[in-house]
Amino acid sequence: MENKFNINKTDLPLVLTAEQIIQVLGIGRRAGYELLKAPPFPVRRLGKRGIIKASRDALFNWLESKESGA
Template sequence: MKYEEQFPYILTAKHVQEILGVGKEKAYELMDGSTFPIIRIGRHKKVQREAFFRWIESHEKGAV
C-alpha cells in the first residue's frame, strides 16, 4: 500500500496537518491558498486525496 492510500479519499484540515507536520493555523493558511485544490462543503474545507498529493508534488518540483 502506498503511503497516501492509508488516508481517506477526502481529507480534512487535520489530515493536512498530520501529513505536512504543521499546526492548525498553517494548515488552514495553506488551504486558503489560490493553488490549493480545496473542496468547500458549507463552511468546511476538504481536499481530495490524490489532488492533495499532486499539489505537494507540484510544490516540490517548483522548489528545486
C-alpha cells in the same frame, strides 16, 4: 505509494479533512489554515459552515508540483 514524507498514500481516506491535511503536511494548525485559504491549494468548502475537504490525490499532486518547483 511512499513519498518523502513517509506517508503511504493508500492508507489515507480518499477525501481528507482540514485536520488530516495539516497532519499529513506536518505543520501547525494556524499555518495549515492559512495555507488552506491560499490559492491554488486544492480544497473545497462544503455547506454553510464552509467545511474544508480535499481529495487525497489532489493533495499529493499539489505536493509533487511543489517539489518540482512548479
